[in-house]
Amino acid sequence: MNSRVLYQPNSEEIIYHYCSAATCLAICTNKSLQFSDLMIMNDSSELIYSLEIFESLKNDGLSTSMYGVIKDFIKNFTHESLFLTSYFSQAPDLLSQWRAYADDGNRFCIGxxxxxxxHLPVYPVKIIYNANEQKNNLINHANCIQKNLSNYDKESFMKEMIQLTYDFACYKAYHFLKNKKLD
Structure with a gap:
C-alpha cells in the first residue's frame, strides 16, 4: 500500500465538508454522506491532470513495458469503474471552499x-500539489509494482493496480493548494 498518499489523521482531528443547505439537510436527516462520480463533478479535470502527469513519465522514469501495462489497465479500469469521491478540507473557514462549494459563503461547513x-469502506488520501512529488510518487509506486511482479498472484496484482489508479485522484494542480482538500 502506498502510504505517501494515505490520509492518517491524529486522534482528535476534525475535517470539514462545505456544502449547500440541501446537502447539509440530507446529511443530517439521513445520517449519511453521498459520494459522487469524479468524472461528472466540477473537479473532473483533476483526474485528467493526473493522467497527463502519467503521460509525461513515458520517457522519464518508467520502463516502456511498465508504462504500457499501467496505461492499458487505467484505460480499461476507468471505462469500467466509477471513481466515487467526497471532498473534505482540513480548514474550517477557507474562503476558496466557501466560494466553490458553499454558494459563496451562504451555506454550511460541517465538521x-x-x-x-x-470506519467507512473508503480509501482516504492526502492531496499532493507538488508536481515533482506527484511524479516521484507515481514512479515509485509503479516501480514497486514492477519489482514485485513475480511475487503477485492475479488478485494481489489487480489490487495494487487499482490502488495506483485510485491514487490518481490525489494529484492536483498547484493552483488548487489554497483549497487544502482531502478525498
Missing amino acids: FCANTLL
Whole structure:
C-alpha cells in the first residue's frame, strides 16, 4: 500500500465538508454522506491532470513495458469503474471552499471526526500539489509494482493496480493548494 498518499489523521482531528443547505439537510436527516462520480463533478479535470502527469513519465522514469501495462489497465479500469469521491478540507473557514462549494459563503461547513469516517469502506488520501512529488510518487509506486511482479498472484496484482489508479485522484494542480482538500 502506498502510504505517501494515505490520509492518517491524529486522534482528535476534525475535517470539514462545505456544502449547500440541501446537502447539509440530507446529511443530517439521513445520517449519511453521498459520494459522487469524479468524472461528472466540477473537479473532473483533476483526474485528467493526473493522467497527463502519467503521460509525461513515458520517457522519464518508467520502463516502456511498465508504462504500457499501467496505461492499458487505467484505460480499461476507468471505462469500467466509477471513481466515487467526497471532498473534505482540513480548514474550517477557507474562503476558496466557501466560494466553490458553499454558494459563496451562504451555506454550511460541517465538521466530522476524521477517525470516525475512516470506519467507512473508503480509501482516504492526502492531496499532493507538488508536481515533482506527484511524479516521484507515481514512479515509485509503479516501480514497486514492477519489482514485485513475480511475487503477485492475479488478485494481489489487480489490487495494487487499482490502488495506483485510485491514487490518481490525489494529484492536483498547484493552483488548487489554497483549497487544502482531502478525498
